[in-house]
Amino acid sequence: MAVVLALLALVVAVAALVVALRHGVRRPAADEEGLPADAAGLRREVAALRAEAVGALRHLAVVRYDAFEEMGGRLSWSLALLDDSGDGVVLTSIRGRNEARTYAKSVVRWSSDQELSPEENEAVGHARMARS
Structure with a gap:
């Protein structure tokens, strides 16, 4: 069978x-x-x-720091938001005892026409290293 x-x-x-x-x-x-x-x-x-x-803000970095000696806790920060070409913005917030100030600086090809603080430069550098 x-x-x-x-x-x-x-x-x-x-x-x-x-x-x-x-x-x-x-x-x-x-x-x-x-x-x-x-x-x-x-x-x-x-x-x-x-x-x-390519135009997406994919390169991001935050640097936290103490802007003033009397302030602790690293409450000030700089944030780089950049695309693949290094174009974008750096946002900075500086926290003092009685006030906070916020700044925005444009970035083109990984640098700015406006003078960047050391912390802002550090944020751009970290964002550039974060290339994907």
Whole structure:
């Protein structure tokens, strides 16, 4: 009985192979590089996402410090927010005993036309090192 079932399975497999060969095996459509259409579509999407991410503020760094000797707790800070080209802004908040001041300085190609404090320069340097 087992031999009959094995022969029957073999006959069905051979028949399926003959039908597949007669009608041709269909392959997915390919692009000019020979990639299947779905892989080529994914490649285009990844390229578009990479192009879009270039302008994103992806390089971030915060430097905390004591701006005044009488103040402790490192409550002052400088925050660099930059894109892949080094363009963006440095935000600084200086905390004193009775007041806090906040500054924003533009950054182009990892430097600024305005003079940066040592802490702001440090924030830009750390952000530059955080390249992905």
